[in-house]
Amino acid sequence: MADSGFVAAFLLITLVTLGGAMGVILSTDVIRSAFFLSASFLGISGYYFLLHADFIGAVQVMVYAGAVTVLILFAVMLTVEHRDSIWHRGAFHWVVTSLTSLALLAVLVFSLGGVAAWPTQTGPAPNNSTALIGKALLGPYLVPFEVVSLVLLVAMVGVIVLARKEVGDK
Amino acid sequence: MNQPLFGLDGFLVVGAILFVLGLFTALMKRTAVMILMGIELMLNAVNLNFVAFSAFFPNVNLHGQIFSLFVITIAAAEAAIGLGIVLTLQRNRSTILVEDIDLLKQ
Numbered sequence: 001m002a003d004s005g006f007v008a009a010f011l012l013i014t015l016v017t018l019g020g021a022m023g024v025i026l027s028t029d030v031i032r033s034a035f036f037l038s039a040s041f042l043g044i045s046g047y048y049f050l051l052h053a054d055f056i057g058a059v060q061v062m063v064y065a066g067a068v069t070v071l072i073l074f075a076v077m078l079t080v081e082h083r084d085s086i087w088h089r090g091a092f093h094w095v096v097t098s099l100t101s102l103a104l105l106a107v108l109v110f111s112l113g114g115v116a117a118w119p120t121q122t123g124p125a126p127n128n129s130t131a132l133i134g135k136a137l138l139g140p141y142l143v144p145f146e147v148v149s150l151v152l153l154v155a156m157v158g159v160i161v162l163a164r165k166e167v168g169d170k
Numbered sequence: 171m172n173q174p175l176f177g178l179d180g181f182l183v184v185g186a187i188l189f190v191l192g193l194f195t196a197l198m199k200r201t202a203v204m205i206l207m208g209i210e211l212m213l214n215a216v217n218l219n220f221v222a223f224s225a226f227f228p229n230v231n232l233h234g235q236i237f238s239l240f241v242i243t244i245a246a247a248e249a250a251i252g253l254g255i256v257l258t259l260q261r262n263r264s265t266i267l268v269e270d271i272d273l274l275k276q
Contacts, residue, residue: 010176014184021191021211030203037207040188044214047181051225056235056242063242068210068249075203075253079260081267084201097197101190108186112179125225132232133239141236148243155247162254
C-alpha cells in the first residue's frame with residue numbers, strides 16, 4: 001500500500017489533521033478554534049477515503065464537518081465567553097497536563113513496538129463498503145442500529161427541553 | 171515497529187497523537203465548549219484507529235467501520251446534549267468557565 005502517492009496523500013492529510021488539532025489548542029479565540037476543529041474533521045475524513053472507507057468518510061464530512069461544527073458554532077454564539085487562552089494557565093497546571101499527555105503518548109506509541117508483526121491484508125480492499133455496511137446494519141448489527149436511532153430521538157427531545165426558552169426569559 | 175512507517179503503524183501513531191492533543195485541549199481549556207471540542211478530537215482519534223484496523227487486516231471485514239459509525243452517531247448526540255447543558259449553564263449561572271462551577275466544593 002505504501003507507494004509514493006499514498007505516502008504523499010498521507011503526509012498532506014496528517015498535516016491538515018494535526019495542524020487543525022494544534023490550532024484548536026493554540027488559538028485564543030473560541031470561534032477560530034471551532035474552525036480549526038472543522039479542518040481536523042476534514043483531515044480525518046481524508047484518512048477514511050485513503051483507507052477505502054468511503055461511506056464513513058462521507059458520513060464524517062456530513063456529520064462532523066457539517067452538523068457538529070455548526071452545532072458548536074451555534075453554542076459559541078449563544079454563550080458569552082469567546083476568549084479561551086491556554087497561555088494564562090498557571091505553571092503547575094501546565095506541568096501536570098504536559099506530563100500526563102506525554103506519558104500517555106509514550107505508552108501508546110511504545111506499546112506498538114511490542115507487536116512482532118501486524119497481519120497484512122491479503123485481498124484487495126472492498127470498493128462497495130456502502131453496500132456491505134448497509135447489509136451489516138440490517139443483518140448482524142440490526143439491534144444496535146435500532147437502539148442508536150432511539151438514542152438520537154431521546155437526545156433530540158432532551159436538547160429541545162434543555163435549550164428552550166423558559167416562560168420568564170428575556 | 172516492524173512495518174513500513176505508513177502502514178498500519180503510521181495511522182495508529184497519528185491516532186495516538188490526535189488523542190493526546192484532544193486530551194490536552196480538554197485539560198487546559200477553561201470554557202466548557204472548548205472542553206467539548208477536545209472530547210470530539212479524542213473520539214475522532216479512536217474512530218481513526220478503528221477504521222485503520224478494519225482496513226489493514228486479512229479477512230476484509232467492516233466491523234471497525236461499523237463500530238466507528240456508531241461512535242460518530244453517539245458522539246454527535248453527546249455533543250448536542252453537552253452543548254444544551256452549556257446553554258442551560260450559561261442561562262442559570264451566567265458563566266461557562268468550568269472553574270466557576272463550584273457549588274459542590276467545600
